[in-house]
Amino acid sequence: MEQLPANDHNWNRKLIHLLWWILLVYEVAAMIGFLFDIYDQPSQWFHSFLQYQVIPTCLLLALMGAGYLAIHFLKRYSDFIMIIWAMTMVCVYMMCIPELMSSYELMSIPIILSSIYFQKKYIIFAYSLGLLSLTALIVSQVYNGYPITPAEVIVSLTVLTATALVCFAIMTKGISLVTELRASVVREQDLLIRNVMIDRLSKVDALTELFNHRSFQEHTDHLISHMPYDTPLELALMDIDNFKKINDTYGHWVGDVVLKTIGGLLKDMLGPDDMSFRYGGEEFAVLFVGKSHDEVLAVCESFMQIVRDTEIPEMPGQALTMSIGLAPYNRNTMKKAWFQQVDECLYIAKRNGKNCIHSYLSGQYT
Numbered sequence: 001m002e003q004l005p006a007n008d009h010n011w012n013r014k015l016i017h018l019l020w021w022i023l024l025v026y027e028v029a030a031m032i033g034f035l036f037d038i039y040d041q042p043s044q045w046f047h048s049f050l051q052y053q054v055i056p057t058c059l060l061l062a063l064m065g066a067g068y069l070a071i072h073f074l075k076r077y078s079d080f081i082m083i084i085w086a087m088t089m090v091c092v093y094m095m096c097i098p099e100l101m102s103s104y105e106l107m108s109i110p111i112i113l114s115s116i117y118f119q120k121k122y123i124i125f126a127y128s129l130g131l132l133s134l135t136a137l138i139v140s141q142v143y144n145g146y147p148i149t150p151a152e153v154i155v156s157l158t159v160l161t162a163t164a165l166v167c168f169a170i171m172t173k174g175i176s177l178v179t180e181l182r183a184s185v186v187r188e189q190d191l192l193i194r195n196v197m198i199d200r201l202s203k204v205d206a207l208t209e210l211f212n213h214r215s216f217q218e219h220t221d222h223l224i225s226h227m228p229y230d231t232p233l234e235l236a237l238m239d240i241d242n243f244k245k246i247n248d249t250y251g252h253w254v255g256d257v258v259l260k261t262i263g264g265l266l267k268d269m270l271g272p273d274d275m276s277f278r279y280g281g282e283e284f285a286v287l288f289v290g291k292s293h294d295e296v297l298a299v300c301e302s303f304m305q306i307v308r309d310t311e312i313p314e315m316p317g318q319a320l321t322m323s324i325g326l327a328p329y330n331r332n333t334m335k336k337a338w339f340q341q342v343d344e345c346l347y348i349a350k351r352n353g354k355n356c357i358h359s360y361l362s363g364q365y366t
Helices: 009-040 042-073 075-096 104-117 120-143 150-203 213-226 243-250 252-269 293-309 335-351
Strands: 233-240 275-280 283-289 322-328 357-359 363-365
Touching: 009 042, 009 075, 042 075, 075 104, 075 120, 104 120, 104 150, 120 150, 150 213, 213 233, 213 275, 213 283, 213 335, 233 243, 233 252, 233 293, 233 335, 243 252, 252 275, 252 283, 252 293, 283 293, 293 322, 293 357, 322 335, 335 357
Parallel strands: 322 357
Antiparallel strands: 233 283, 233 322, 275 283, 357 363
């Protein structure tokens, strides 16, 4: 059976607070009883004060001090110390209050408290300590001439045993609930991870690991809707020159190597505010956010040079080039019209000999 961690200091602090509250309640009750004794038996007020107030209070305060010291120096055994502390407190009350001398069922209280640790060993320890304390009290009372019937002993043993069994049942049910809760949390985490992976697969191109066309549309709509009015936004469409020839000459697997290489170069080159996408086939799209037109041109020119300088081992001696179309977004232009502008710029760059940039604003660049 799975068990919860031991030495729960938070619960031990709560138990100590509970013991202080019990002591406070006893002091209030003892003072009220003392006032009644003064009224009924004025001549014996000192004896009542000593028996019900001074002696129990001194014993309990000494017990509190010993308990604090034991927990401080023996933190490893603090849970066992708390059980002994509670059982000793119960025994003090039973010895000092005549009305409680035969209330042996009170020894079940520490057994109940031991169940908060949700470990079998603490319940067994509390039950064993209860049997030992019960035996010691009965022997002491018999020795002092206090009459005890066999029925009282049997009932007391039955109550202690029944309490321990009930605590075992509660602990077992509690651990079962905790186990089910943990399994439920694990299932929810697995489901969340699967959903994240599915969402990623639906938005990321598996080959280049760039965002796909669907993500491009969603991200563009989001930028247009939420971007500050004066923030510049520019779109670049990039097309690998002669990609069909590469596939026909070297094979489609080499074409995949080229696409993956371009994707890696884009991710390495772009700034944190820019986003790159595999637009479709051998085309890539880049959204430049917060950059001026000249800055975008400089980035694109730098990228084209990086592509020219990149050697593909599977294409020895074959230069790799790209054509790029550029257009800034205008708030007075529809998104569809903007895309058409960029696409037209890319077409012009391809028609003008490829390996160049054509801007909607500035004309052709190489």
